[in-house]
Amino acid sequence: MASIKEIRTHIKSVEQTLKITNAMYLISSSSLRKARKQLNDVEPYFNKIGTTLSDILHHSPEIDHPFFDKRPEVPAEERKVGYIVVTGDKGLAGAYNHNVLKLAEERIAQTPCHSLFVVGQMGRTYFQERGIPIDVEFLYTAQAPTVPRARDIGELMTDLFLERQLDEVYVIFTRMVTSFQMEPTIHKLLPLDPDTFPKYEKDRDAYDRSVVYIPSVKAVMDRLVPGYVRGDLYGALVESYCSEQNARMTAMKASSDNARQMLQELDLSYNRARQAAITQEITEVVGGAQAAL
Known part of the structure; x- marks a missing residue:
């Protein structure tokens, strides 16, 4: 059995760990609510862009635009594929980083001509340790997804x-x-597929008359599609951030529960050790008194 001093030291250590895990749980909970609110605030704008694109496609089915070019003339083995991998900046989030990195590594292995774009410190470290070349590292943190950052990534991808x-x-x-x-x-993300844009049911805003786009359909699409891509990316960044915070909340809650259970067991061990020490002292006192008689 461990000594009373050792058990007391162990209890203090677990108590400190419990404070940290509980604080991280509360921080992740607050960050999750904040990120969700940010997404909800801008979601109507990007949804409107999506419905407008859908409207244009269904009123102009003959449209031919570079963003919808699937390039069938390029063989599968020669197609240049870009992967934007979104991870966290730190661990302590269960299997969050591991799962997304494993999926990314599998897809990269299946793609002969690929380019890798990484958001998040964990992804950068992971690919560097395995000698997988990274074409572009977005050095800003993954902890604060914003529309301007999504715009920067989107502009690079569209270019x-x-x-x-x-x-x-x-x-x-x-x-x-x-x-x-x-x-x-x-x-x-690209190229866009017209089939993924549903034809919305008629409502008070719907119309059946012919539509004229000024100055042209292509000019309108040139303006709308980058906004749609930006919204897609921002949604992915926020969704990843929310998933990370949720995974960290789950991991920290499990750690806190384990720490509390360990404290109960340590308290029991401490009481047993203290009782054994008291019993030993009484036994020694009684033994000494009997020897003196």
């Missing part, structure tokens, strides 16, 4: 796509399905 340096662009991130379920996801 590379239009310059034919990339034939396809995917973003690999973690989607929070529910509070208890998170899954790594691969979302195709």
Whole structure:
């Protein structure tokens, strides 16, 4: 049995760990609510861009635009594919980083001509340790997703796509399905697929008359599509951040529960050790008194 001093030291250590894990749980909970609010605040704007694109596509089915160019003339083995991998900046979030990085590594291994774009310190460290070349590192933190950062990434991706340096662009991130379920996801960013834009049911804003776009359909699409891509990326960044915070909350709650259970066991061990020490002292006093008689 451990000594009373050792048990007391162990108890203090576990108590300090419990304070840290509980504080991290509260911080992650606050960050999750804040990120969700940010996404909800801008979501109507990006949804409107999506509905407008859908409206244009269904009123102008003959449209031919570079952002929708699937480049069928390029063979599969020669297609240049860009992967934007979104991870966290730190661990202590369960399997959050591991799962998305594993999925990214599998897809990269299946793509002969690929380019890697990384958001998050954990992703940078992971690929560097394994000798996987990173084409672009977005050095700002993944802890504070913002629309301007999504715009910067989106502009780079659209430029590379239009310059034919990339034939396809995917973003690999973690989607929070529910509070208890998170899954790594691969979302195709470019080229856009007209079939993914649903035809919305008629409502008070719908119309059947012919539509004229000024100065042209292409000019309107040139302006709208980058905004749509920016919204897609911002949604992925926020979704990843929310998933990370939720995973950290779950991990810290489990750690806190384990620490509390360990404290109960240590308290029991401490009481037993103290009782054994008292019994030993009484035995020694009684033994000494009997010897004196």
